Amino acid sequence: MDLAVVVAIEVLNAIAGLVLISIGLAIIFGMMRVINIAHGEFLMMGAYAVLISVKNGINIWVAMLVIAPIVVGVIGVVIERCLIRFLYGRMIDTLLATWGLSLFLIGGVTMIFGNTVEGVSSPMGSLPIGQYSISWYTLFTIVLAVVLLALVYLVMKRTRLGLIARGTMQKPEMAAALGVAPSTVYMVTFGIGAALTGLAGAVLAPVAGVVPSMGVAYIAKAFITVVVGGEAIVVGTTVASSLLGSISQVMTFLTTPVWGDAAMLFVAVILLRILPRGITGRFFRRSI
Amino acid sequence: MRLSLEDAGTAVFLALGILLLVLGPTMIGLFELLTLTKYLILSLFAMSLAYIWGFGGIISFGQSAFFGLGGYAFGVAGLNMIGDTTTPLLLSVGISAAFAAALGYFMFFGRLTEVYMGIVTLVVTLILFKLIGHTAGSEYAIGVARLGGFNGMPSLPILVDPFTGEEMWPETMFQVVLGLLLAVYLMLKLIQKSRFGRVCLAIANNETRASLLGYDVRLHKVAMFAIGGGIAGLAGGLYASNETFIDPNALTLIMSAQCLVWVMVGGVGTYIGPILACCALNYLAVWLGGVDWGLGSFELENQFIVGTILLIIVLALPKGLVPTIRDRIFPHWPHLRGPEARASGGAPPAEPGAAKPLERSA
């Protein structure tokens, strides 16, 4: 029984992990059709923001939940203004440019901070469940993922910002009609996507080693989740993360993490073959 | 068969190449020869992407997957088949081509859009990298060849002359590599002139029309992709032999990115451009690495350089160096995509009574 609870929590954790690393990408890709290959580096910068803040004595929760999103959000806005906005509509050029950006950022961070893996200690203790124990931090991650999904959904559905964003993505003229410049909408959306990703990276920092190339390990999963999820941001990310995360984690339990990743990939491949536009390209269309 | 300006260019390039092949070992010092051999192998890798991108419109973000696969295929086969390197090299071509065909089938028959294809090729490279990285234990071996995980596979065989059975000297290696490069170049040029090649180019222009004429677009793309994969695999096998070593670095994103940069800088739609760009940028990187920036132990990261170059190229020179230069010198050369075909010179004759010509369609 205890084992069942622990397994269930680990599965939820895997799903939450996918949600966290994918939601920012889903917003940027789902709404703006921008493929940001440097997505992993936004995660990485969030982690480094936490690392540096903690080293300078700032409380880790503040570092994770406040500083990291703001820092990476601002960086995201700068990147959008200086690079991305010249390439709207040019898909392949965006891919190439963000790839260059990724290498630029990894190389740059390596040159400034060096190549060694640093650690951030986990801020919470463990909770015993029978003869097993799980970390409170795991539960925190799960709760955070749910909160973020709810937040994004509510903002998109219920606020003026969300309405303007959704409208602009479909018809740029709509933003102007509502009194907002489309370029501003793009900038803010990209910034929010970046901020959410920075937050994800920050949350990852205690769990993964902080190193300039850490983002590379996650972008495959993030892209797979977003592509399998399809166009709807919240619903797509939720469904895809749930499906892929549970399959991956269950396989990991039964065998090894390598097979867990392999299973996730295998399922994603099958799904993409049947549903080339992702799950929400066919089901739950027109949801958020 | 009518010969064109482009054919003349091909002939000149081949002639110069053969000249270099014959005279190189005597005129170039040993160290430079070794360096050049390595860069020529990488140029072959660049050509694989130059082919599928420039002459088929297929952008692969994971060409290093085939390069690395070829390298590992050579390593495994080479370590197992003592004394024979020809078969391992053929295997590196075959296995990479087969893998590319399989991946191509998945992508092109699966109706994935161009954008998703870019992501898929990227992700495949990442996954291969991860998988090979996990093979450190001694149980991960094929025959006598241990895959070695992140440590890679050392002590790979140098190419062996199939006729004499002796290991090749560096001079011979140089000639073999250059010879293969020129042979592949010629092969690709001949393909370009064949119906298959011309249909592929048409597909890059307008898939719908190609399909409406009765050509199976998916099949052509898979075939192209497989050929490109095979060439990349050949380069990978040669690389593994030349370095006598292969590790997951051959499968990294940075490897794929470098390939893209060489093709972009050199110019999509040419072969000579990417070959020159590959060599030039490699020499540049070495030079930059040796420069004393006066900042103590500060070293310019290779990734940083490649990333910066990519950014500059995309923002400033989207067509690449060679086409930009070529446009200035020969404004009448044919280009690939529609908008670029509106050359500055040679406007067509107006139709009699063309009182209200419509705007040119986009």
Next chain:
Amino acid sequence: MSDALLLETSGLTMRFGGVVAVNNVDFRLREGELRCVIGPNGAGKSTFFKCITGQLQPSEGRIEFLGRSIAGMNSHDIARRGIGIKTQVPNLFDGLTAAENIWLSARRHHVGRDATRIANEAMERVKIGHLAGYHVGQLAHGQRQLVELAVVLAGEPTLVLLDEPAAGITAEETVRTAEIIREINRTTTLIVVEHDMQFIRQIAKTVTVLHQGAVLVEDSMDNILRNPTVRDVYLGKRAAS
């Protein structure tokens, strides 16, 4: 014109989400016919064509060409069976010359010298020999229409579909195009979609009128012109049924 049915659709329906673009269309075309399909914008004419060529997979219904079912087949398979289309917006290889475009069409069924000969003949029929060496992307719209016509002819199709061949071309080009179409009809069956009535008058014999995806009426040109329902549809008086 024989009695053999070249093309037949039964219950052909195409839905995009909630919109029914082609609504239960029964269409019969005999060998040798020159049929015009007209209707106001959005009547489903181009969509109808795309179902036939395989560019779209019909939601329902059957399409039979030369007695064989082709609904849902790939467009390249359908093209190989002998259907050629000049699309509404010209679909050409912009980066290649007109001659290369036409040659690629001929080369599908013929080799080497035959292909060149057939390509040249197609260029002759449409009288665009002087455009051979120019890149299609450089040509004016009317010229592109003619090139695409030659491209279709070089494929030696059994059925030619022309989607708005008179769109955006000069009056003189219109007369020439009508002439070419009549000449093509001597050896090949055609369906022409148009809403330029002046042009239709120059070529039409039997006309099918589409409205909101369904067949409204099918009759000879003269009767169609006199039909008040058709007039209403074009003038917008007839509300959605």
